[in-house]
Amino acid sequence: MVRLKYWFSGYSGPYTYEVFDSSSASVFGVVNANTSTNPEIVTGITGGSYTVVITETASPFCASTSSVVIASPLDALSVVATETSNVSCGNGQGTITAVASGGWGAYEYELTGAATVGYSSNGTFTNLSAGIYTVNVRDAGGCIASDGVTLVIPPPINATVTANTPLLSCFGDTATITASLVTGGQGSNYTYTLNTIAPTASTSGPQTSPVFGNLRAGTYQVVINDGYNCVFTSANIVIDEPTPIQASLVKATSQTCFTGTTLTLSATGGTGTYEYSDSSTFGTVIGTFASSVTFPVTDGTYAYYVRDANGCISNVSNEITIDPLPALIVNLDVTNATINCAGDSTGVIVATAEGGLGSYVYTLQDTAGNDITPAPTQNSPGVFTDLPVGNYQVQVDSGDCLTTSAQISITEPAAPLTAGGAGRARGSSAPTGGSRHPPGVGSPRRLQS
Known part of the structure; x- marks a missing residue:
């Protein structure tokens, strides 16, 4: 809208004026005025061709008609100010960009509100913190248009991060950690990083999926980031596992001629009551026990697998061979x-x-x-x-x-040894009875039961 201004000369007193547009239609109707206000300013007129009829309402009651053309830009001056980058979760990184149109061109921009920047040809305002702002644009004709923008600190990211189980069923099993119900920050564009704290520190990611699988027992932490540099760090997530099942086989008693050998199978680790088998497939379950079991065996070679209440299976126990007892x-x-x-x-x-x-x-x-x-x-x-x-x-x-x-x-000789009779030379008696061989001389005999 523009203003029409006209001056009076050669007359003083009351008068009326009426403005007609190019179609001869009265714009405001007849308006009473007085030369005491000189010049007279008529507002609310757009660009175009007009005729103004002025009539004196006092002597000499003259009338005057004038034509005027009011120049105008094709479109009214306007400005659109938008937030082109958020202040971020750290604040102080917001950007407002203003774009003017219409008016007489040669635009200059001014920022007021939570921060003030004087008129310049630059319509981009950076490093802004959260607050309420107004952008004013001024054109070559001095016309001004305005638009407002409010920059808001995004809410912090929040999420629920859990493992599908806090305790693995078997030693060496794996678990999954999932981040769900993610809100805040930019509201989208989240990335996820998994930090392994123990047993060995490492990092996995970032990734767009909120799921981390194939995780062994340990301590973990999930970090969520977004495009606004907002950051969420979960509490430590601990995944435990039972101790490994260890099976041990010992000979409890050795076989004798009247009793057989007994073996004792014991186990540690795992969960709950154990059962055992001589096959890793447990096609046949031989028995169950709480911590150990003793049982008789015959000659042969023995080794066993142990399975706990969760179905976890140990490595095979040590092997024991029972040999036959040699005959006495x-x-x-x-x-x-x-x-x-x-x-x-x-x-x-x-x-x-x-x-x-x-x-x-x-x-x-x-x-x-x-x-x-x-x-x-x-x-x-x-x-x-x-x-x-x-x-x-x-x-x-x-x-x-x-x-x-x-x-x-x-045995012994049939009769005692005696000296010889008459007719023998002296000192040449022949022995009778007794052994035919001196002690230790003769043919040995060996008997076996």
Whole structure:
């Protein structure tokens, strides 16, 4: 809108004026005025061609008509101010850009409000903090237009960050951490970074997905960023795991002649009650136990897998082989099981045991199984000396194993040795009776039970 200004001369007093547009239509109707206000200013007129009729309402009652053309730009001056970058979560980084149009051109821009910047040809205002601003634009004709902008600090980013489980089922399993319900900041354009704090510090990302998978036990932290440089850091997220299942196999008791071998299988780690099998597929579950189990076995090789209440399976235990118990036997050396001279007690029986459980105890018996009393001398285990003529057997004890040798007879000459009769040369008597071989000489015999 523009103003029409006109002056009076040669008349003073009251008058009327009426303004007609190019179509001869009255713009305001008849308006009363007085030369006491001179010049008269008519406002509210747009650009165009007008005719003004002035009539004196006092003597001499003259009238005057004038034409006037009011120049105008094609469009009214206007300005649009917009926020072109946010102040960010750190504040002080906002930008307002103003673009003017219409009017007479040659625009100058001014910023007022939370910050003031004087008129210049630059319509971009930077490094602005949060607040209310007005941008004024002035054209070459001195016309001014304005627009307002409010810069706001974005709300802080907030999110819920959780692991799908705080405790893994099995040692070595993995978990997933997800950031959800993300709000604040720019409202979009979020990126996600995973910081591993323990056991070994590392960083993964940034990425646009809020999901981090295949995570082993450890301590983690999720950082969320956006285009406004807003930052959210989650609390530490701890993923625990049970200790690994360790299976151990020991021989609880060794086999004897009357009892079998027993093994004890024990386990640590994992969760809850254990079950065990000789196959990693657990096609057959042999039994269950809380911390250990003892069971009998026969000869063979044994190793077991242990599975806990969560279905976690241990590595195979150590291996134990149970060999067959060797039979207890007695070997006899009867080389000296003879009496050299009738009536002597010089017989020797040597018994040597094999197999069984070791720790052999030798007992000399008669053939009825009665222990010889008093017990004969044993210079070393199994060596019986100073034995008289008779029938014997040797019993061997080895733990709870027991065996008896074959029977042995200690013999002597049929009659005592006597001197020769008449007719022999002196000093050349021939012996009768007694052994044909001196002690230790002869053909040895070896008996085995």
